[in-house]
Amino acid sequence: MRTATATVMFWDNRATSLEDQALDPIRSKEEMRGDQFTEAEILDEVVSRLNANGDYMTLFTDAFGDSTINDERIAQALAAFERSLISANSPFDRYARGDESALTQQQVRGLNAFIDAGCNACHSGPMFSDYALHQLAVETNPKLTNAGIDDNGVDGKFRTPSLRNVALTAPYMHNGTERTLRDAIAFYNGVGNPSNDPDLAALDFDNNGDTIDAIEAFLMSLTDEGFDKTIPDAVPSGLNPGGDI
Known part of the structure; x- marks a missing residue:
């Protein structure tokens, strides 16, 4: 099992640091490039646009000591921001630190059911992930395949996602085929094991309503309500920080 200080990223584990992953989106x-530029062109275009913006040149000077803007510094800036996003005060975190009142009785039952079923074989450690690749019998998402987007991971395997704040990240599975958290939990009842994964083979899931309710309640206890989700009113580019959605 990998540790949180040596975390691999993306569904296929291709990045080994925040700096390594920062530019891929x-x-x-x-995600961000669209059709106007090729993959080989896009970073040069981003650098050019940032260099043409006086506010960004000032910000890069404040951060790095001079106004040079390049791929490496963009990756460093993005990674530095990502490291500021700390989520460690969910009800479960408080319970793990000794506050037995932080979880309801149902959430404690859900935690025990989660462990008894073997879910923690893959969803383990402080981030509830072993950072390993596993193959599940997840249905193909036609929205991806019809668009010509690869939905095969690494020989059908995908990285175990973190469960922190999982109640806020629907839809679920690598391709979004499970719409709700409850759907994602129920998926594991009799889950297929196409690669004979020993962790999946050991999974013993009790698919009754009370168990699903309890596990869902436990997973909701992994939500850190104090996690900073602030969206700024404006950014130097003039773009809409919240996106056009």
Whole structure:
């Protein structure tokens, strides 16, 4: 099992640091690049736009000591911001630190059911992830395949996601085919094991309503309500910080 200080990222584990992963969403057509620029062109375009913006040049000077803006510094700036996003005060965290009143009785039952079923074989450690690749019998998402987007991971395997703040991150599975948290929990009842994964083979899930209710309640206890989700009113680019959604 990997540790949180050596975390691999993306569904296929291709990045090994925040700096390593920071620029890939910019390069990705489906995430930020779009059709106007090629993958080889997009970072040069981003650097050019930032260099043409006096506010960003001032900010980079404040951060790095001079106004040079390049790929490396963009990655460092993004990674530094990402490291400021700390979520460690959920009800479960308070319970783990000794506050037995932080979880309801139902949430404690859910925690025990989560462990008894073997869910923690993969969803383990402080981030509730072993950072390993596993293959599940997840249905294909036609929205991806019809758009020509690869939905195969690494030979059908995908990284175990963290469960922190999981109640806020619907839809679920690597391709969004499970719409609700309850759907995602029920998915594991009799889950297929196409790669004979020993962790999945050991999974013993009791699919009754009380158990699902309890596990769902436990997973909701992983939500840190104090996690900073602030969206600024404005950014130097002039773009809408909240997106056009």
